[in-house]
Amino acid sequence: MTLIKVKNIKKEWNGVSLFEGVSFEITEGERVLLFGRNGIGKTTLLQGLLGRLAFEEGSVYCGLDREEWGVLDQQLGIQSEVSTLEFVLSASGRLAELKHRLEQLARRLEETGGTDEEAVAEYGEAYDSYVQLDGYGWEAKAEKCLRQLKLEPSLWSQPYRLLSGGQKTRVQLAALLARQPKLLILDEPTNHLDEDTMEWLEEWVRTYPGTVLYVSHDRTFINRTATSVLELSPSGCRRYPGAYTQYREQKELEARTLEGQHRKQELEKEKLLESIRRYALWFQQAHSAARQNDFRRAKSKKNVSRLHAKEASLERLEKNRVELPKAAPKLNMKLESEVFQGDALLDLQDITLAYDGRPPLLEHFGLSLRRGDRLAVLGPNGAGKSSLLKLISGITQPAGGYVRVHPCTKIGYFAQELDHLKPDSTILDSLLELPGMTQTEARTILGCFLFPREDVFKTIGDLSLGEKCRVAFLRLYFGKANLLVLDEPTNYLDIDTRERVEEALAAYPGGLVIVSHDRYLHAKVANRLLLLGRGQKPQFFPGTFAEYTSRERSRILSPEEQSREGELRLLEMRLAGLMRSEPAETEHENRELLREIVSLRQEIGEFMEGN
Template structure:
């Protein structure tokens, strides 16, 4: 019989006296991989914290079939001492061994510092050392180091304080600790945040084949599709369980919506028929009653219509009592990105670009890239390969150490930075819009409502917003920027799945050019039509196709360095031609002839390059 590890019954949680969720009941059994799913702010992390015993629920009960020491937690807000190093944190997964090792190190230092050996200290050192050997302490040390290497954590980081690491490094360190311990139940809060594709794929395989049970929160739909065996949807009124992963969940929700809509329409038709029958019988009764006068026979006959009337009214009452209601639609982001009209083709070109770290280690060397109207370029590669740096060069936020960035005079760039530090934290949402020329309060409130900032939310300061809310504010800036080239660095990182899908729809319909860095593989699949692959120690490569084609291993079309160079030359020539074609008529006939000759030469050069391609 399958063992139940967590059983929650009628849980209720309040914040400031208002119910965040209530009536939450569910079970998680051995061997499952369950996604806790819901919109941002619904209380997923709060529910996890309550299950972990870190906060109390107002109502309900939770029973456990597993002791706390068999739980393993990946925590986005992990609080540990400032001094604890990476190696110490992972090693501390076995608390008894960690305490023994700490005591051994203290005694060893004490014995080294004392001139005459302390007999008691020597005896204690021997006893603890024996215990350490019996528990295979050195085997545990080897396992910890192996797990750190498996997560691609450089030994140079092991002695660094955990709190100084980047977000992606912290996640990998916690995963290494869980990999070493192999607890029976894993609780993972956003495990895919800040991970590069290689680590993500490793995590997917590990979770998919994990011998224990996994309960997790994630907005990465590809990760969910490849790992989840069940989806637990959390709402303010409770939760519901769906078998399968995200695709199956969506299909089941669509089927439920169609079924409910069919029942609702049938019910409305039946209601109309009953109301019509009631109206008709009421009219018949009144007419027959008037016609009957004092005739007892006719009066008795007219009462039959009254009986039928009461029967129809009873049917209507039953229908209303068992009425099927369509669910109230949750507010959704409403966004349509527009761009300035642009008649040319090439938006921007990077030619022979060099970009290096402070120690002169080159991220990019002799790099060429051209961006056209209609391009949907996804930049892929491991963390540290230079993806964000490249986007900053394209956006003009950073300058290369060599080479040239050529921008069309009418190119307008909209830049979304994953740090979101370009937003003014002191400004309210409403004030940030009222600064725009011609903006009225009514217009500003309407637009903010479309971006899921209703009523009093408009008076919130940007600095007080969650990261997901700040993302929506950053999209507001893009909305008004009307750029014809959007440069987006992790645009969906802090958004829930429903909002991500609205953003994807807006980007897919956007008429300008896009350059995107993201760990969201669904986003690449929906939007990208061209890929740039960056890797440490290798020349950048272009893949002239979709992300789906690339992941399907159709990678023979990756462009050679020569093809990349030709493509860059082609874009520069097209940009020069577009500039000459828009030139005003010159003063003399000779100058005009020279202009036409230059245009003809450029067209010939472009034709030659197109033939080579």
């Protein structure tokens, strides 16, 4: 059964086409990812399907009543004092109306002392309807769904608009879980969710009995849930079966096929042009030599016939020419660091981290960060991940213990709130403030960060969240820090830009500390993990994210073991550096180099035996 059928729709903003010629169908039981770069119009397309805005051209067929649709909306604005529980209950329109009516009548009866006979009759009638529709069972179900999404009863009476981003997402999911609509429309459902909630959401979407259309930049979530990918572009859209990995494989195959066809056509074109040049020359020579000779004139005409045939072939080739798609602009970023010759970049010793008299987030905590460390900090929301990053960056101070920073350590901090950016400054002016920066250099660099032409004159306050992220990376680009502390660095970036950032971070020569919900980022970059939990002792895992998720997690270390692991890794780095060094100029220096290599190997062997 077809639930949504879109035919040749077009959307414009201020007279400029956002997308056009978009056609697709979604049938019952599918889980479809709406995919595309930031700014391509994915959320706009969803808003149009929901009837919240009109398309300039085309038609949209809906095979379901709107009551059977469920929506998770990141831009949902509720300004009233609707509580969390009321929001979930409001998902069922008729029952919500009856409950509200009962509450109004109860207040009226309380004010009149129960003497208002009309109110008594109305209350009885509304109560009977509410019981008949299983209103109290619905309330119990709503409360169960809130608990299932780890929303404690203490939050139920709080206004929805005052909740955090992650809490709002979970409240909306609870409302959808209670209703179980036949069609789900989800716009960035994974934003601000911790690992446990993310895993729950993946399983729920994967096994959902209805149909799901969603937008997401979380590649792990896509791979575990999508049955097909709908790629949106300015000139239309195309469907690919499978999830993100299959989509990338098909796109790479398409690119190779097009390149092969294009190369074959170019070779054929060169041959045709050479033939045309040759026949044209023969015709000129034969025509000049023919004069009144009938045989030579006939031969000349034969050459001109062949010339025309080749010209016709070239015309057909140009008409059916395979054009290579224009490469979309990509982020071009290389992060550099100042040379650091020391041992530890930073040490935390006996740290206590607490706020406003609440229970400590960390107690007697120790951490050592060395060159080459790529530490991913994992844990549920509220475990203290962002607080730890602020402590490492020197933004906050510990309630106990001390932070020792090496004199040559230079820290670059990326905050997920992006509130350290100057909203009134233009992108270009923010670069021109740097010493020695010229306008030509600034505009070249901004082009590498996907800010072309007139975009450089935008004020930072008017930028999208993804654009602000790129501005924040500009600061890291020029900072040349040897320790990067990154709090959700890819949250608002599309997948292509995320992959460019991952490549830059993987090649970065300094130390990294990262908090992120992007599991692909951890898998690409991290070589150590710090596991935080509310009310639990921090634990270290000396391995990659893939090792942590794919095997029994028996290698979790104590802080003391973590320190020894760091020392071992430092010895291995020194050995690798010596092995890569150029041969010395003298035989004596070469013998000294070999002796140091042998000594380091022996020290590493003894260290490993001692562990």
